[in-house]
Amino acid sequence: MLPVDGNPHKSSAYICHPDGASDFAISHDGRYIFTAGGKERTFMKWKVNLHALDAASFLGGEDLIPFYNLLDGGREGKFFRELEDYFYYVQLCNQGIETLEKRQVSTHIPLEEIPSVMRAIGFYPSEEEIEEMINEVKFSKYADTGEEVTKINLGDFIKLYINHRPAFGLPMKTIQRAFQVLGYDNKKGDKVIDRGDFLFLLQSRGEQMTEDELAECLTILLGRRSREGGSELDTCDATGAEALTEEEIPAEITAEIFVADILGLHIAKSERKEQKEKEESLIYKGSES
Numbered sequence: 001m002l003p004v005d006g007n008p009h010k011s012s013a014y015i016c017h018p019d020g021a022s023d024f025a026i027s028h029d030g031r032y033i034f035t036a037g038g039k040e041r042t043f044m045k046w047k048v049n050l051h052a053l054d055a056a057s058f059l060g061g062e063d064l065i066p067f068y069n070l071l072d073g074g075r076e077g078k079f080f081r082e083l084e085d086y087f088y089y090v091q092l093c094n095q096g097i098e099t100l101e102k103r104q105v106s107t108h109i110p111l112e113e114i115p116s117v118m119r120a121i122g123f124y125p126s127e128e129e130i131e132e133m134i135n136e137v138k139f140s141k142y143a144d145t146g147e148e149v150t151k152i153n154l155g156d157f158i159k160l161y162i163n164h165r166p167a168f169g170l171p172m173k174t175i176q177r178a179f180q181v182l183g184y185d186n187k188k189g190d191k192v193i194d195r196g197d198f199l200f201l202l203q204s205r206g207e208q209m210t211e212d213e214l215a216e217c218l219t220i221l222l223g224r225r226s227r228e229g230g231s232e233l234d235t236c237d238a239t240g241a242e243a244l245t246e247e248e249i250p251a252e253i254t255a256e257i258f259v260a261d262i263l264g265l266h267i268a269k270s271e272r273k274e275q276k277e278k279e280e281s282l283i284y285k286g287s288e289s
Helices: 050-059 078-095 111-120 127-138 154-164 172-182 195-204 211-221 240-248 255-263 267-288
Strands: 023-026 032-036 043-047 108-110 151-153 191-194 252-254
Touching: 078 108, 078 111, 078 154, 108 111, 111 127, 111 151, 111 154, 127 154, 151 154, 172 191, 172 255, 191 195, 195 211, 195 252, 211 255, 252 255
Parallel strands: none
Antiparallel strands: 023 032, 032 043, 108 151, 191 252
């Protein structure tokens, strides 16, 4: 059902053929869809029932209700409350945290703050993905008004987040595969990346980071602050990032160290727990047999 806004109740999907449909056609009256398979050489005729989709959309709720239900815990959950807090904290930051002037309460934040809130709630888009999201909102009304959108409200932000977040989050296996490709086996048999190579890769591969950007990120991630309240590496020399990592990061970095100790994410711990439970389950079943 148009417009396409990410509401799952406004669309319906079926698996027509196990290897995918090689072609399809619609009857002139729109009542039937004909699909042709591939290797299995099957041909299917499907009856279209638009009333069923209308009913599903109606039962799914109006306005933002379907989107709230897609958030962890729903409208009353902890995740939504945190998202709301981050959203309004950004407003305070834009007006100045220590300002004595009267606050201008708003329901919107500038588009350039979208990445900050996304990352605060655990979605880490690439720079290319960020540009796509911002452009999606910026030009959303251009065809109708001829003007660019410069801000976004909480409801539209939730839709944007739901439509762009990874369907299954950030799995530990994805990071482990990267270490398999980029790393080497150490004496213990673990797949690791050398600390120097780690810095080099971040500055030379993919969306490269500058020395200053890398030092600033590592300073924040590792919790280093100067006595004056600023970053210890506000003014970085050519070895700023190396000096920081030598003190805070081991010479050999595993995927688990990278995720848990550097990024501070919990997925490594949860993966370890699941793996341990599986191993204990196998040992238990083996002892029973």
